[in-house]
Amino acid sequence: AQSVTQLGSHVSVSEGALVLLRCNYSSSVPPYLFWYVQYPNQGLQLLLKYTTGATLVKGINGFEAEFKKSETSFHLTKPSAHMSDAAEYFCAVSDTGANSKLTFGKGITLSVRP
Amino acid sequence: DTEVTQTPKHLVMGMTNKKSLKCEQHMGHRAMYWYKQKAKKPPELMFVYSYEKLSINESVPSRFSPECPNSSLLNLHLHALQPEDSALYLCASSQRTATIYYGYTFGSGTRLTVV
Numbered sequence: 001a002q003s004v005t006q007l008g009s010h011v012s013v014s015e016g017a018l019v020l021l022r023c024n025y026s027s028s029v030p031p032y033l034f035w036y037v038q039y040p041n042q043g044l045q046l047l048l049k050y051t052t053g054a055t056l057v058k059g060i061n062g063f064e065a066e067f068k069k070s071e072t073s074f075h076l077t078k079p080s081a082h083m084s085d086a087a088e089y090f091c092a093v094s095d096t097g098a099n100s101k102l103t104f105g106k107g108i109t110l111s112v113r114p
Numbered sequence: 115d116t117e118v119t120q121t122p123k124h125l126v127m128g129m130t131n132k133k134s135l136k137c138e139q140h141m142g143h144r145a146m147y148w149y150k151q152k153a154k155k156p157p158e159l160m161f162v163y164s165y166e167k168l169s170i171n172e173s174v175p176s177r178f179s180p181e182c183p184n185s186s187l188l189n190l191h192l193h194a195l196q197p198e199d200s201a202l203y204l205c206a207s208s209q210r211t212a213t214i215y216y217g218y219t220f221g222s223g224t225r226l227t228v229v
Binding site: 036043 | 147154170206208219
């Protein structure tokens with residue numbers, strides 16, 4: 001079974017500050033890892049994903065994440081927060097099977113202060 | 115076309131009504147999913163279709179009935195719902211080959227209110 005842990009429910013940063021959203025996973029097989037963003041009253045948009053290869057993954061809107069197997073982590077970062085980054089962020093994991101299921105963390109709300 | 119399209123965007127229905135949610139994708143993805151999302155919660159998997167066959171049913175009540183008429187369409191038929199079924203219903207699709215995993219693409223959802 002797979003699981004994702006996102007500690008905390010809310011992160012607040014100032015505009016221009018570093019964004020760091022933490023994600024730890026548990027998986028018995030090599031995982032696929034994802035970060036999704038959800039703006040109010042919208043669906044989920046894929047920010048980035050790790051499947052194989054390079055462990056530092058770059059995504060849209062200046063976000064990136066690093067897969068660290070030894071720490072079972074996949075933290076999301078952005079060097080400089082923008083007001084438009086305020087949203088709900090979900091980390092998710094799936095296995096590599098044909099009928100894989102995407103398992104989400106509980107999500108974290110990012111607020112950006114002017 | 116790189117989108118998953120869901121209709122309607124909003125739906126209000128009574129507890130005795132029958133309605134359907136529709137999901138469509140033209141990316142050639144052969145796996146399609148229904149998720150339910152309550153406010154301030156992560157999406158919860160309901161059903162998985164793989165090559166138009168139901169492969170996973172996460173013990174969803176029978177008042178929710180999925181249907182996959184073809185490789186591009188996924189429906190969710192609703193009947194005799196309860197107010198607690200009010201939520202955002204998300205459709206997603208995914209595809210993988212022997213060498214590439216394309217991940218999941220989500221639609222924008224149908225906001226369902228049961229009165």
